[in-house]
Amino acid sequence: MKVTTLTVLALLLATSGYAAEKPSQSFLKKAIEGNYAEVEMGKLAQQNGQSDNVKKFGQMLQADHTAANEKAIDAAKSMGVTPPDGPNAKQKADYEKMSKMSGQPFDRDFATHMVADHQKDIAEYKKASKSADAAGEYAKGNLAVLQKHLETARSLASKKTSSR
Template identity: 55%
Template sequence: MANMFAKAGLVALIALAPLGVSAKDDPGRQFIVKAIQGNMAEIAMGQLAQQKGASDGVKSFGQMLVQDHSAAKDQASAAATAAQVTPPTEPNKEQKATYDRMSKLSGAAFDRQFVAHMVADHKKEIGEYQKEAKRSDGAISDYAKATLPTLQKHLETAQSLERQVKAAR
C-alpha cells in the first residue's frame, strides 16, 4: 500500500513538473527540502554511532536516531509531495563532510564529537522547525509541528549523553 502511495506521489510530481514549482519559490518549500536532507543525515549519523560509539548510551541513541528520523523522513517526503516539491535524494555537502569527519573517529573521541554535534545540530533544527510550525497551515507546517516533540527528545538525550561523556574524562 505504501508503494502505491509512493507511485501516486511520483505520478503527481511528474504531472506537475511543468508548472515550474521549485523550493526556491517559498520558505516552506526550502524548509521541507532541508528537513529531508537533515533526516537523511541523522539516519547516517545514527548508523555511524551504532558502529563507532564506545558507550552503550551513544549506540542506543544512534539506534533511536535511525528509527525516529527514518519515520520523519517518510513523513517529510509525503509533505513535500503534497506541496509539489521534489524530495532530495541525499544529504547536503556540509552534512556529508560532517559524516566523513566523524567516520574517521572511534571510541571515546567519537562519542565526544558525536554528542557535541548532536546537541548543536538538534538546537538548530528545533529553531527551524519552530519557525516553520508558526508559518502557516498545510502539510509542511503540520509535519514541523508533529516532529518537534521528537527533536526535543533527541536534544535532551544528546545533552544527557554529553554530560556523561564529560564526566567520564
C-alpha cells in the same frame, strides 16, 4: 523586443507564484536532507560509538528520522516539491569527519554535534510550524521527537568525560 518583454513577463509570473511557497518548500528540502543525515549519523554511532548510551541513541536517531523522513517526503510531494535523495554537502562532510573517529573521542564529538544540530533544527521547525500547509503540519508533528533527541544528546554530552 517582443521576446524580451515576454520572457520578463514569464519570469515575473513564475517567480511570483513560486515565492509564495518558497519558505515551506525550502524548509521541507532542508528537513529531508537533515533526516537523511541523522539516519546516517545514527548508523555511524552504532558502529563507532564506545558507550552503550551512544549506540542506543544512534538506534533512536536511525528509527525516528527514518519515520520522520517518510512523512517529510509525503508533505513535500503534496506541495509539488521534488524531495532530495540524501544529505547536503556540509552534512556529508560532517559525516566523513566523524567516520574517521571511534571510541571516546567519537562519543564526545558526536554528542556535542547532536546538541548543536538539534538546537538548530528545533528553531527551524518551530518557525516552520507556523505555516498553515503540509510543511507546517509536518514540523508541528515532529517537534516533540526533536526535543527528546536534544535532551538525550545533552545528557550524553554531560557524561562525555566518562568512559561508559
